[in-house]
Amino acid sequence: MKHFKTIAKPELNKIAKNSGCGECRPSCQSACKTSCTVGNQVCEQKVLVRNTGK
Amino acid sequence: MIHAFNFKDNYFVYDVESGSLHETDKMIFDILKNNDLSAYDANAVAEAKAEIASLKEQGLLDASAPEYTMEEKRLDVKAMCLHVCHDCNLRCGYCFAKEGTYSGPKEMLSLETAKKAMDFLIDNSAGRKILEVDFFGGEPLMNLDVLKQTVEYAKEQAAKKGKVFKFTTTTNGVLLNKETSDYLNKEMDNVVLSIDGRKEVNDAVRKTANGKGSFDYFIDNFKYFRSIRGDKSYFVRGTFTNKNLDFSQDVLFMNDLGFDQISIEPVVLPDDHSLAIKESDLPVVFEEYEKLAEAYLERRQDSEKWFSFFHFVLHLNDGPCYKKRLVGCGAGSEYIAVAPNGDIYPCHQFVGEKQFLLGNVHTVEKDGLNDEIRHKFAKSSIFTKPDCQNCWAKYHCSGGCNANAIHFNGDMDKPYKIACEMMRKRLECSMYIFAKENL
Secondary structure, rough: OOOOEEEOOOHHHHHHHOOOOOOOOOOOOOOOOOOOOOOOOHHHHHHHHHOOOO | OOOEEOOOEEEEEEOOOOEEEEEHHHHHHHOOOOOOOOOHHHHHHHHHHHHHHHHHOOOOOOOOOOOOOOOOOOOOOOOOEEEEEEOOOEOOOOOOOOOOOOOOOOOEOOHHHHHOOOOHHHHHHOOOOOOEEEEEOOOOOHHHHHHHHHHHHHHHHHHHOOEEEEEEEEEEOOOOOOHHHHHHHHHHOOEEEEOOOOOOHHHHEEEEEEOOHHHHHHHHHHHHHHHHHHHOOOEEEEEOOOOOOOOOOHHHHHHHOOOEEEEEEEOOOOOOOOOOHHHHHHHHHHHHHHHHHHHHHHHHHOOOOEEEEHHHHOOOOOOOOOOHHHHOOOOOOOOOEEOOOEEEOOOHHOOOOOOOOOEEEEOHHHHHHOOOHHHHHEEEEEOOOOHHHHOOOHHHOHHHHHHHHHHHHHHOOOOOOOHHHHHHHHHHHHHHHHHHHHO
């Protein structure tokens, strides 16, 4: 495409049904304590895949 | 829903439902914003519109929301903010905890109550294996012996019951001697070191009990901790107020001191407080986030200066799942706070507010928890918050902090507007940074 460079396409809407294992940490716990940011967290399932290849 | 925005001369389109991010150009930006197109060649505009249509067809632009039935969040507890001490050796001007006391008596957590709290967490965690405990205060190092014994007890119990604890300590560093640093480095998965930045900025707000600036009391302790921490998780974490709206300088100052995991949060205070950030401050705050984004990109090119800024970290491709993005922090359901007297609250921000008291670790086995309050928290999501419906950033803040919403608007489903504005600005900066580092 001439006008677009796609930087990320996680297809969030397509994976909605298979979500919610609950293994990730609460978003407030790491540093903020006064806001709520989830977008900077990593999905624990994807970490597992990355670390184990499974 | 899409969000077309620019960071100076860089143009982007973010597709909210698919989570796709595209870099684009001014013509596309003008088309998507319904701006005047008369300056453009008609054929070029037609070609650009064809590309927009193609992306839509691929589900990467203006994608539909998924068909999703929101189930109420489970009430299994997986994380606890444990108030080791309701007292503090500093007197910070913006402290939401009222100098560590949470508007109650000065109080230390006893080992007996700490053990009950650990038992409560394990017993209410159902199938969750990893449990998190944040040793919080006041200043937790004022009750270090109990903190250490709690760690030991929790680890013993975890081994018996197939659980794993991850510990965090949040400290102002005044009592952080070498021995304690070595201990925290060994036992803590994360350590949060409180510092507001430049000495004069820090000392204007973070004072000792006798009114002196605190910077000189902790800075060498923090430097030592950093020197032994290696690549394990920690944050230097500050608060900025209307007295240092040039807070990017504070972030860079902390980086210059050798810290590479940095967070600085806007103060949350009512408008009539002398340190409050008001709506009228937002243009300056936005400009400052832009300055920080540019400096951040530049420093990350240099291995000696590379650092991570908490609010600029963005995981677009491997971030949280859809469900996580709907409900946020889990306060009151999977995350709770325990005060030194054993009282249980939805999170640290509610400690001392009796209308949010959920129970007490000493009596919970007999009396249970106030599940009416817990259900209210568990049901809250971006779907129950009207202001979130048309917000392009909703999947990144998941509706914002419920405590802020309640404290400012009296309703957890009415987010605190100033925080929303800053979140959106930080997110635009983060996407710009992500694009620059991933294209």
